[in-house]
Amino acid sequence: MHISLRVNGEQHMLDVDPRTTILDALRNHLGLTGSKKGCDHGQCGACTVLINGRRINSCLTLAVMHDEDEIVTIEGIGSPEELSPMQAAFVRHDGYQCGYCTPGQICSATAVLDELEKGWPSYVTDDLEGAAQLTDDEIAERMSGNLCRCSAYPNIVEAIRDVAEKRA
Structure with missing residues (x-):
């Protein structure tokens, strides 16, 4: 086709x-x-x-x-020469280990922040009327479809927070 x-x-x-x-x-x-x-x-x-x-x-x-x-x-x-803010945050916070899951993690994390800006709730969002807060539970729920066998999760959360704070 x-x-x-x-x-x-x-x-x-x-x-x-x-x-x-x-x-x-x-x-x-x-x-x-x-x-x-x-x-x-x-x-x-x-x-x-x-x-x-x-x-x-x-x-x-x-x-x-x-x-x-x-x-x-x-x-x-982004590219190695011109990293996106999320890619740069992953590097800064060591949000990758082997790197295999990193592209999917970065694409998903980028979408997470866009979803939050649009006011889309997740399963754990407490207030469906107001903006979702970027809590650890909120990030974990929104990133739950992306697995990291190396367990870089705390660093990934920090990278997402870093970018979110700079957007605000």
């Missing part, structure tokens, strides 16, 4: 098998290997990307379902 994906600001025309996931399209058709294939079942979050501004497990969604959609991968969030 012929599809058009806007990935990291660039339009791409692809001819893919209808069973191709976004993750496989990114890695195998476009050579964007930042998003990782961890569990391939949507349980680890290593493949998290942003589609139309919302985070999604790219291993669970078919590329043909996102024809004409805007996709942002870790490569589109």
